[in-house]
Amino acid sequence: MTATPHRRRRRLTSSLTFTALLAGTAISGTAGAAYAAGAYDVPHTDYELVAVSSESDPYPAPPAIDGTALAAFDGDFQSQWTSRYADEAPYPHWISLDLGQTLPLTAADYAVKPGQNGAAGEVAVYVTNSATVAAEEDPTAWGEPVGTATLDAPETAETRQRVDFDTPVEGRYLRFQLNSGLVEDAPAGSAAEIIAVSSEPVPEIVDQPEITDFETVELVNGDLTATVATEFPQVVAYTVGGEPFAGRESLLDTWTVNGQDYSASTTSTVEGATATYTSAVEDLGVEITSTITVTDEATVAFAVTDVTGDVQVNTLGIPGHSLLSATSATDGVELDRTTISPDSTQNADQYLPITATTAVDDDPVGAHTAFLVNGPVVGGVETNATVEARNQNSWNQRLLTQISGTEERTATIASNSWVYEPSAGQDPAPPSSSSRRPPCTSPVTSTVTVT
16 A cells, blocks of 8 residues: 655646536536536545555656556546556555545546556445545445445546445545456556545635744743744744754644644643643634643653543644754755664665755655754654554654755654544543543653754
8 A cells, every 4th residue: 555645735727628427428528617516526636645555657657647546636537547457456446535625525436548457347435534544545444435336338538437425425535446347357457537526616725825923932941942832832943052943933723633634723821931722623622732841851842731622532633843944044954864664675764964956855754763953953853643553664654754945945853643542442422521531542742852
């Protein structure tokens, strides 16, 4: 299985010609428009790949994407995703997509090139609002399929065959699963395009402007100062022995709860070297209490101390919560990151000087250990974050590192999400408005050391 951290991007406008099958009738139109009453395509430019069972190498070579999972939602019916046929990967074949926002979904369309061994026969579609579930290989984690269908051989690559859902369902993540093929004894599965269908017009996804002018307060203990926001639990900057180090310099306002992002309204109080935050996630009726402390050990500690409300909270995260950052505008910046691997023939360590020409990471890169050098100062992050999934390499995802930027580069280290209360073996109906800290609840902590 291949898993990809999802990210949000601006929706672009485009159009293309298609042929669709509706009630046995072929209909031509423009992708993105409603071609049946109450049926609206979710634009392919909104999709992000979450995970795929297998994929072929790009044909003929990168940057082409034909054969890869990305070809299943690139808007081009002449390219297609094909399972790893070189290794004869068996059915079922599946792909999991992030649609960018929660939508009222009623169907999913499937297209494939005619005369191909990978044309699907029996298919099933699953929908969820949980990013954790969306990355799961096991379909039982998704629950029952919302729609199934037996497909026919397509007339053209633009022939769209619809899988209607039993009932409309609200969801952000969609898994399209090919359970069998039309060609007997052919193990490969393919899809030229997979298109989610909403019952309502799809709102445009627009990047929110960053807020850089906001209220901060300094927490001081000895030679270490942490400048923190008052409106959200984040470290904006550090000073150690007079030397500066950056954290997250634009204001955040979002918690990820059970894999879904929610805006929160946050208030704070400061006592000594500790700031205490209360974040109200109104959409869930959940309140999260957290602290940032400059400790006597010359570290900065972030912790979630309590969660209350009506919803059982299994996982928590803060998207974009870069605990350390540095840019190529400063001389001597370097990102060091490593993973744990039993393969002694491979070097898992990366030592990356950050300059204006350093290669960028398209997505956050997981790490077990990471350090950021900022001239004479070095910073590191320890966290008890873990991924609630059957993934033997989850320890290599505790930290998320990334190099980004255009004219200059920025290197960041952040914590991944935390398992606050494991979903297995939990009471499915927790008491209303009670503290969600049973004996099995894990503490949520991240500690930054800057020296």
